[in-house]
Amino acid sequence: GAVVSQHPSWVICKSGTSVKIECRSLDFQATTMFWYRQFPKQSLMLMATSNEGSKATYEQGVEKDKFLINHASLTLSTLTVTSAHPEDSSFYICSARDSLVTDNEQFFGPGTRLTVL
Amino acid sequence: AQSVSQHNHHVILSEAASLELGCNYSYGGTVNLFWYVQYPGQHLQLLLKYFSGDPLVKGIKGFEAEFIKSKFSFNLRKPSVQWSDTAEYFCAVTTKAAGNKLTFGGGTRVLVKP
Secondary structure (H helix, E strand, C coil): CCCEEEECCEEEECCCCCEEEEEEECCCCCCEEEEEEECCCCCEEEEEEEECCCCCEECCCCCCCCEEEEEEECCEEEEEECCCCHHHCEEEEEEEECCCCCCCCCEECCCEEEEEC | CCEEECCCCEEEEECCCCEEECCEEECCCCCEEEEEEECCCCCCEEEEEECCCCCEEECHHHCEEEEEHHHCEEEEEECCCCHHHCEEEEEEEECCCCCCCCEECCCEEEEEEC
């Protein structure tokens, strides 16, 4: 099956620093990738849709200058949390859709746990 | 806008009991429906999906779900659960109108007692 990886799996950083999270589709090409945020004991909330070669589309209420998304290739999207603060601590999950398949299934990465001190 | 609601936040049952998790969505047009499972400490995995055709969908690990269009429902069932089914279960929907973005329900945490 299609595999999506994320790196790092967990990160601890100081308040005010920036953190980059990578999302890779390992065995398929993904024109579209998605970034979600999951708070403890809550559901996944879509943050943004990442489109290869163009700007990401952010959901309402998500600050695009704080959560920078780059989708420079068909297998890699990155999410950079800029000037991170404790309230940004969360579980960040990416997913990817296979460009060659017409259905809407998304394949999920294992997630990245971010803790901001 | 589409939305998904899962009626039960927590379910506790014993091994061999039957499981049914409710899922309702609000959207009047064509939908694609999904059930995902998240085992403790693991990533989301697809259990089953419905796009069209037979409304009774069979998935992995003995799960099935039935799409009832008139009730806007897509309930998940398993006739006999095992301790290893302890996990969180998420119902999700995509629609063309929303750009095929996944909208998740709040999740149901299932605990199966051995």
